[in-house]
Amino acid sequence: MNNLLTDTRVEKQRLPHLDALRALAVTIVVLFHLKVPGFSAGYLGVDLFFMLSGFLMTWTMLRDKAQFGRFRVRAFYARRIQxxxxxxxxxxxxxxxxxxxxxxxxxxxxxxxxxxxxxxxxxxxxxxxxxxxxxxxxx
Incomplete structure (x- = not known):
């Protein structure tokens, strides 16, 4: 995990295995809204998005702290705004x-x-x- 936090190369900043979870979350929500039988729990896709967001925000904060010695709040929000x-x-x-x-x-x-x-x-x-x-x- 330390390498992921301190590696600043763009290709290492992406966590590809999370893309599969995002795709799963999107699929669950879309199938729910299309009223496909067996997909009555569309809220689970939304819950998965919230879980991923929390993980990624924490990961970003820890990576920032590992690289710069502290979490840079202004830089964090500037990136979000951009x-x-x-x-x-x-x-x-x-x-x-x-x-x-x-x-x-x-x-x-x-x-x-x-x-x-x-x-x-x-x-x-x-x-x-x-x-x-x-x-x-x-x-």
């Missing part, structure tokens, strides 16, 4: 273009609000607030 934000922005823009072409104005406004929530990483809060209804005034 990986996530470009794809996120492209996906949001494509979604808004398609929504503009296909949706009614009322749905388009809601989609734009959801896009804003996604862009600034508060989608879960936004969705929760939309689901919560305040109780009727007691008479």
């Amino acid at each position: 990986r996530i934000v470009p794809s996120l922005v492209l996906t949001i823009l494509m979604t808004l273009v398609i929504a503009y072409l296909m949706m009614s104005p009322a749905h388009l406004i809601d989609t734009a609000r959801q896009a804003q929530a996604a862009l600034f990483f508060y989608s879960n809060i936004f969705s929760t607030i939309k689901l919560v209804t305040l109780p009727q005034k007691v008479r």
